[in-house]
Amino acid sequence: MNRLPLLFVGILLVFSTSWIGLVAYPYLNLGHLAPGTSSDGLVPPPMTASAIAGEHVYAANGCIYCHSQQVRPAWLSTDIQKGLGPRQTVARDYIRQSPTFLGTMRSGPDLSNIALRQPLPGWHYQHLYEPDMVTAGSIMPSFRFLFRVQPVQGQPSLEAVTVRGPHAPPSGYEVVPTQDARDLVAYLLSLKHDYPLPEAPEPPKAKK
């Protein structure tokens, strides 16, 4: 192996096979999927502007390092049995997202269907402000920096977060979410895969 051209061409040719298979192929075949249709309109439904902004808050604060967003098929894993979602997630579920947070860790629970499990914004605000308050024993960090503690002026703010216990603000003060927190919660509430797709039917429920 003393000839440069041979070595050079070999090195690049061998590598190009994986580039074709794992980059070019998915780009051409999965990169331009069209949404499906159901009785409620397009599926997956388009994201709101606030949810799109929330996607960036999710990225900026690295939620992906503890939370995955994928439900593996029933034949491979216990994901569906454990209630992570009604069905496996497929490529079309992600066409609205950029980037896509498939994730590689479950230090915290999978969030593919968090909006189905926790549909109330109030729960999410409390949880983001002080996770331990709603989930005792949680090791999720507090995202207090997404909230403002401000003096109550006249009537309490409508969107003030109910905070009790040791993390409660001093009396006369209230906790209100910033726009980042509102966007993040809008994004989290967009995470649900309860619509049908022909390529991903819901598996029959296991008999108890």
Next chain:
Amino acid sequence: MSDLLRSLDPGTPSDPRSYVERAEIDASLRGPVLLFFCSGIAWLLLGSLLGTLAAFKMSFPHLLDSADWLTFGRVRPAHLNIMIYGWASSVGIGVGIWLMARLCRVALRHRGLLMGAGVVWNLGVLIGTVGILAGQSRSIEWLEFPGWATPVLFLGYALIGVWGVIMFRFRRPGHVYVSQWYLLAAFLWFPWLYATANTLLIWQPVQGSVVGAVNWWYGHNVLGLWFTPIGLASAYYMIPKVIGRPIHSYYLSILGFWSLAFFYSWNGMHHLIGGPFPAWMISASVVASIMMFIPVLTVAINHHSTMRGHFHYLKWSPTLRFTVVGAMTYTLVSLQGSLMAIPSLNNLTHFTDYTIGHAHLGLYGFFTMTMFGAMYYIVPRLVGWEWPSATMIRWHFWLATSGIAIMVASLTLGGFLQGLELNDPEVLDFLSSVRVVAPFRFIRACSGILLSAAHLVFAVLFIRMLLRHGVRQVGPALFSAPEKPGDLPAV
């Protein structure tokens, strides 16, 4: 054939003329290589600090949680990117350029430009890290640097890579050694990887699940086709050099090189088993991961057969001890990785700390240890001074080895138990998987202190080298003196 190989192999003693030639080459490399080493070590210290902080945050979630730039989700990617681009790539480039120049037997020209490239590279790492901490991360693993930092890195790299390829082009005629194949390949693969990933993920982002495919094609190949070839090139050079005998088999080297190139490049999708991709893509990566047995065992047999009968050198030579521990870990971590790709086992380890342990075993146990070994050999030749303290080298070695061993053991065991909980359909309380792994996470955070201490010792040693601190020594710094004078290794 074997006479020819023997005469050109780095393990063969040389005549006085080549001593002069080597001194000239080393003199031409001093500035750039030391620049990459210095900046690499500085990043290593900062990266250790951030990594240890992130690890303790998993045990104490309220630790430093009031400022957004210190939240876990920013400190962790800052740690990872500093280690990948600031430490491992910088030191890998330094070692790679030095090995390339030595093996091509050409002095480095226009070193000012290469040093400029080094400055640009480090600037890219700096603004990228600031970007992550400031909340500009894209949260694409291994590619978190914001889009305005990556072109700087790419520019820096392009200049560096061109140097490596040009040196190879103008090499002195003769045999091309196995380390040169690996280095040439790494210098060509990295820009392809980095350009593809940045184009499709940062500058012109693709949508949907394609992000995952490109992300892990990149993430795994940075390890497999950038760091691994540099680490192996270094091991292939240092082992014969220190023990003074040629590599066992030329043909095994060829098999190991091409099978690595072919199989490693297809591995990436084993990070996404069960994910939203066509089954054949996942299957191809699982098969390629299992096939990694071929390059890994080939290299292991080749290195082991070279070392056979010379393992007692490990008592004396710091270079050899770090390199051999690195090379052995390479075998271990690669075989572990192949097994982790088998879907039934992957189920257990996927999404758990087990994977984090595997990543540290590869990037630290293999690559970083190998780079430490190479630096113990290279730095004295660049500064014309011997390592001033064998005791400090010993401390460095044992702190690093025990630190990584405790870290990987705790993550592996904890991740295994966590995986059992995550997979058990009877366990509906998610927090039970958090509780079971908690003590292991605390032990792992403590192991970060050991590693940080190791890096501090090494940094002090390195600064003492630059300052030519201590008394001038006659021979190389060894852990202990050989019993028989004839047994003296090269370093």
